[in-house]
Amino acid sequence: MTRVLQDFTTKVPIWKPHVMPVDLDHATPAQLDALQVTPSNRKISDYVLVLAHDAETLKHRSPLFNGIMYNRGGMSRAEREIGAVGASLVNRCIYCAAVHAERYAQLSKDETSIGKIFADGVDAELAPRLSAILQFAVKLSQCRPAADGEDLARLKDCGLGDEEILDLVLSASLFGWANRLMHTLGEPVAE
Amino acid sequence: MNDVVLRLSGIDPQSELAKVIAKRADIFELTEKTHDAALRPSDPGGLSHAMRAAIACRIASLNDDAAFRDHFGAMLDQAAPDETERQVSDLDFRASDPRISALIRHADLVAANPRAASGRDIELLRQAGIVEADVVRLSELVAFVSYQIRVVAGLRLMRQSA
Numbered sequence: 001m002t003r004v005l006q007d008f009t010t011k012v013p014i015w016k017p018h019v020m021p022v023d024l025d026h027a028t029p030a031q032l033d034a035l036q037v038t039p040s041n042r043k044i045s046d047y048v049l050v051l052a053h054d055a056e057t058l059k060h061r062s063p064l065f066n067g068i069m070y071n072r073g074g075m076s077r078a079e080r081e082i083g084a085v086g087a088s089l090v091n092r093c094i095y096c097a098a099v100h101a102e103r104y105a106q107l108s109k110d111e112t113s114i115g116k117i118f119a120d121g122v123d124a125e126l127a128p129r130l131s132a133i134l135q136f137a138v139k140l141s142q143c144r145p146a147a148d149g150e151d152l153a154r155l156k157d158c159g160l161g162d163e164e165i166l167d168l169v170l171s172a173s174l175f176g177w178a179n180r181l182m183h184t185l186g187e188p189v190a191e
Numbered sequence: 192m193n194d195v196v197l198r199l200s201g202i203d204p205q206s207e208l209a210k211v212i213a214k215r216a217d218i219f220e221l222t223e224k225t226h227d228a229a230l231r232p233s234d235p236g237g238l239s240h241a242m243r244a245a246i247a248c249r250i251a252s253l254n255d256d257a258a259f260r261d262h263f264g265a266m267l268d269q270a271a272p273d274e275t276e277r278q279v280s281d282l283d284f285r286a287s288d289p290r291i292s293a294l295i296r297h298a299d300l301v302a303a304n305p306r307a308a309s310g311r312d313i314e315l316l317r318q319a320g321i322v323e324a325d326v327v328r329l330s331e332l333v334a335f336v337s338y339q340i341r342v343v344a345g346l347r348l349m350r351q352s353a
Contacts, residue, residue, distance in 0.1 A: 018313040019323050030234075053327035054236075056228040057335065064221040073214065092306035143303045143337070144255040145344035152348045162211045162349065169345030170218060177338035180301050181330055184308040 002189040005094050008118040010105070012098045013188035021049030034059040050185055065178070068170045075160075075167035078107035079133055083171030084178075085114070086137025089121055091179035095188040100175075129158040137172035194223050196339060199258045200346035208353050212346075222339065229335045230266060237325040238294075241272035243332055246294070248280035250302040250336045259340055293319030294329060301333045 005013050022031055024044070034055040035044055051058045069080055081104035088097035101114040116124035122138050124131070132154045139147040155165055196219060202209055212219065230243050238246075244267035251259035267280055278284040279295060286292040293316050300308055316326050 018310045019326050050327060051331070053324040054232075054331045056232045056234065057225055057331045060221050060225040060228060061331075064218065064225060067215075067218050067221065071215065071218070090306070140341050140345055143253060145341050147344065147348060149348060149352055152352050156352070162208065162353075163214065165349060166211055166215060166345075169342060169349070170215070173338045173341035173345065176341050177334045180305045180334035180337055183305055184301050184312065185327065185330055187310060 002191060005188045005190055008089075008094060008097050008101075010098060010101050010114060010118075011190075012102060013095055013190055015045075015047055015095050015182065015186050016189045017046050017050050017186040019050050019053070019185050021046045022052040024049070027052065028055070030055040030059075034062075036062070047182065047186065051181065065174065068167070068174045071167075073163065075164040075171075076107075078104055078110075079130075079164070080167055080171040081107065082130060082133050083137045083168045084175045085117065086134050087141040087172050087175030088179055089117070090138055090141040091176070091183055093175075093179035093183040095186075096175060096179050096182050098188070129160070132158045132160075133168060136168060140169065140172045141176055194219055195226055195262060196222055196343055196346070199262060199343045200350060202346060202350055206350075206353065208346075208349055222342065225335055226339060229332045230263075231270075232328075236328050237322065238328050238332070239270070239276065241267060241270035241276040242279065242294075244270050245272065245276050245279035246298045246329070246332060247336050249282055249295070249298060250333060251340065252282050253299065253303045254337075254340045256340050256344070259336075259343070263336075289319050290321060293321060298329060298333050301330060302337055 024037065027035070031052045035048065035052050037044065051061070070077065081100045084100035085097055085104060088100065105111055105114055113126050113130060116126060117134060122135050126134065136147050136151045136155055139145070139151055152165070197212070202212065230247060231240050235243070244263050247263035248260055248267060251263055264280065267277065275288070275291060279286070279291065286295060297312060297316055300312060313326060
């Protein structure tokens with residue numbers, strides 16, 4: 001028995017696609033290349049197999065995703081996860097929010113902020129720096145983007161430098177992309 | 192500077208901000224490559240280059256971003272659009288063709304209000320005759336352009352506060 005999740009959770013759900021994933025046994029050379037399939041690596045998620053329908057964008061998407069979230073320097077990996085969580089709140093991507101909330105908690109050892117964010121969104125009572133980061137990510141994620149000079153000034157007042165702010169712009173924007181795939185091409189289910 | 196993001200952000204190549212961006216050059220190169228893959232792929236499937244540019248124009252309009260609207264409008268002109276493809280770029284256009292109408296409806300939903308999307312919306316695309324691969328191509332186009340517009344919005348704020 002499965003049920004579709006409607007509320008934010010820190011327990012990472014299963015993602016059930018609405019679109020038929022590419023069948024590896026019938027994948028084109030371009031799809032196999034974009035999937036980076038090797039004889040020892042045939043474990044590929046349904047999500048990535050769905051995206052393999054568009055091999056040309058997938059080929060760049062994977063390194064771009066890893067670069068934005070894990071590149072050296074700039075913003076800490078934990079704080080980049082808050083950029084991802086902020087976007088996922090706006091776009092209500094339950095799956096992305098769960099995965100990146102969990103990563104934030106692991107990386108930061110902060111076990112209380114995520115619960116507050118899921119309960120109260122941008123109004124959550126957080127440390128000022130974390131609150132400024134979340135607020136910026138949430139406002140940049142609106143359609144149209146609503147982050148303004150005051151939001152940026154607040155980041156600077158909290159001690160963020162340009163390299164960190166750039167990484168926040170990139171991680172929040174990246175999840176404007178990821179949420180629009182994950183949340184629309186499938187749904188999160190609990191077993 | 193031919194890079195779409197840097198050009199539309201209005202960043203002076205000699206500025207301090209340009210030096211910060213240069214440290215993430217790999218990200219900006221991959222963003223540019225994905226832009227080309229989403230807008231002008233070598234295998235466009237059921238979404239022509241002109242249709243992709245026209246849909247991108249809609250997304251720029253929904254985000255109220257005139258610079259992106261002009262950019263994708265120029266790409267639409269270069270792609271030799273037919274009458275319908277040109278009309279798709281206009282938010283007020285009401286398509287009579289069910290396939291075009293379904294594409295537009297879904298693109299607008301995913302761009303402006305993705306939280307409201309559900310499995311039913313994918314089913315509507317299928318009922319309009321849109322194959323699985325084109326569903327993913329459309330979704331990637333809308334999702335990528337939404338990303339690119341936000342990167343530029345953030346960079347403009349950084350430029351203005353420098």
